[in-house]
Amino acid sequence: MRLKPTAIELSPRCGLGVQYASDFIRCRKLKTLPSQKLHVVTGAFGYSGKYIAARLLKEGQRVRTLTNSVQRANPFGGQVEAHPFNFDAPDKLVESLRGATVLYNTYWMRFNYKTDFKHAAAVENTRKLFDAAKRAGVERIVHVSITNPSEDSPLEYFSGKAKLERALIESGLSYAILRPTVIFGKEDILIHNIAWTLRHLPVFGVFGDGTYKLQPIYVDDLAALAVTQGKSRENRIVDAIGPETFTYRELVRVIGESIGARRPIIGVPPWFGYAVGSAISRLQGDVFITREEIDGLMSGLLYTDSPPAGATRLTDWARANAATLGVKYASELARRKNRAAAYESL
Numbered sequence: 517m518r519l520k521p522t523a524i525e526l527s528p529r530c531g532l533g534v535q536y537a538s539d540f541i542r543c544r545k546l547k548t549l550p551s552q553k554l555h556v557v558t559g560a561f562g563y564s565g566k567y568i569a570a571r572l573l574k575e576g577q578r579v580r581t582l583t584n585s586v587q588r589a590n591p592f593g594g595q596v597e598a599h600p601f602n603f604d605a606p607d608k609l610v611e612s613l614r615g616a617t618v619l620y621n622t623y624w625m626r627f628n629y630k631t632d633f634k635h636a637a638a639v640e641n642t643r644k645l646f647d648a649a650k651r652a653g654v655e656r657i658v659h660v661s662i663t664n665p666s667e668d669s670p671l672e673y674f675s676g677k678a679k680l681e682r683a684l685i686e687s688g689l690s691y692a693i694l695r696p697t698v699i700f701g702k703e704d705i706l707i708h709n710i711a712w713t714l715r716h717l718p719v720f721g722v723f724g725d726g727t728y729k730l731q732p733i734y735v736d737d738l739a740a741l742a743v744t745q746g747k748s749r750e751n752r753i754v755d756a757i758g759p760e761t762f763t764y765r766e767l768v769r770v771i772g773e774s775i776g777a778r779r780p781i782i783g784v785p786p787w788f789g790y791a792v793g794s795a796i797s798r799l800q801g802d803v804f805i806t807r808e809e810i811d812g813l814m815s816g817l818l819y820t821d822s823p824p825a826g827a828t829r830l831t832d833w834a835r836a837n838a839a840t841l842g843v844k845y846a847s848e849l850a851r852r853k854n855r856a857a858a859y860e861s862l
């Protein structure tokens with residue numbers, strides 16, 4: 517017998533469902549409440565996109581994700597529908613964005629790797645994403661970039677990000693561009709692998725003198741900023757930095773103290789640090805760090821003089837997460853090769 521729905525509520529089993537006056541809840545096609553809007557978040561089963569999606573769901577919004585990994589462990593159950601990116605099928609990409617008010621874009625490739633992935637491809641695909649969003653009638657794009665992007669930069673990460681910022685600004689779409697430095701959280705790579713190295717090596721080598729600065733932002737603070745910016749229609753560029761500024765040397769010391777792995781921290785020539793990093797890469801079947809990343813760090817590109825956009829202190833977070841921080845190596849390549857497991861389990 518078909519029963520009349522008695523209430524619309526968030527059901528843990530099937531997301532936003534329809535509760536029936538019966539002894540079970542039937543999950544039906546998602547019903548939209550009048551205040552609900554569709555938000556599209558890239559990579560919602562990955563790192564920062566996951567926190568943005570979680571915040572939107574908490575506010576009762578509908579969330580769809582575009583991802584390379586539709587089969588990846590989905591922490592949201594039926595509440596988030598997953599579509600592939602479809603960069604090579606523009607009409608399908610448009611359809612997957614149709615009806616969305618805001619697109620939150622986290623899509624990027626961290627480094628060039630063999631013929632498998634390249635910054636240039638990330639730039640080309642992101643342009644396609646912006647075009648598709650415009651054709652689909654998306655009202656606003658919240659785009660995650662990087663601190664200090666520049667089209668003149670010799671570092672492709674920073675020049676590619678600058679090209680994309682310009683493409684978005686010139687698209688005529690309403691935009692917020694968020695420029696984070698290092699993003700920390702339980703799925704992060706850099707901070708985890710600094711901790712992992714401290715746990716495994718008797719001394720820690722910083723590239724050069726280690727006095728270049730960073731201002732890490734907590735991933736959920738970045739997500740909060742993204743969601744807030746999704747509500748505005750004012751064009752904005754925000755440096756998404758955390759409340760603490762560390763030199764790289766201080767950052768390593770703070771992480772070491774937090775996890776109880778105090779090590780001598782010595783300055784090493786960048787080529788030597790890269791060689792040690794390459795040995796770790798071979799051991800782990802990963803790319804531990806690239807020459808470009810070392811150059812970006814040492815050129816102070818992860819530092820700005822803007823006010824903080826997040827309140828969570830890495831110092832507090834590292835202490836609170838000392839039991840797990842850096843216990844396991846965090847592998848970028850494992851995340852790209854295994855498209856089914858959650859990041860934090862790889």
Ligand SMILES: NC(=O)c1ccc[n+]([C@@H]2O[C@H](COP(=O)([O-])OP(=O)(O)OC[C@H]3O[C@@H](n4cnc5c(N)ncnc54)[C@H](OP(=O)(O)O)[C@@H]3O)[C@@H](O)[C@H]2O)c1
Pocket residue numbers: 558559560561562563564565582583584585621622623624625626633660661662663696697698699700704706852855
């Ligand atoms: N993490 C940081 O410390 C940091 C610092 C500064 C700026 N950012 C910026 O913040 C944004 C989000 O970073 P995140 O660390 O949160 O990223 P993420 O979740 O690991 O990935 C974001 C999206 O990009 C896709 N992606 C990542 N690498 C890829 C590759 N090699 N080939 C194809 N697709 C790839 C992911 O694919 P799936 O759909 O398969 O998950 C996901 O859809 C990026 O734009 C990044 O430049 C990050």
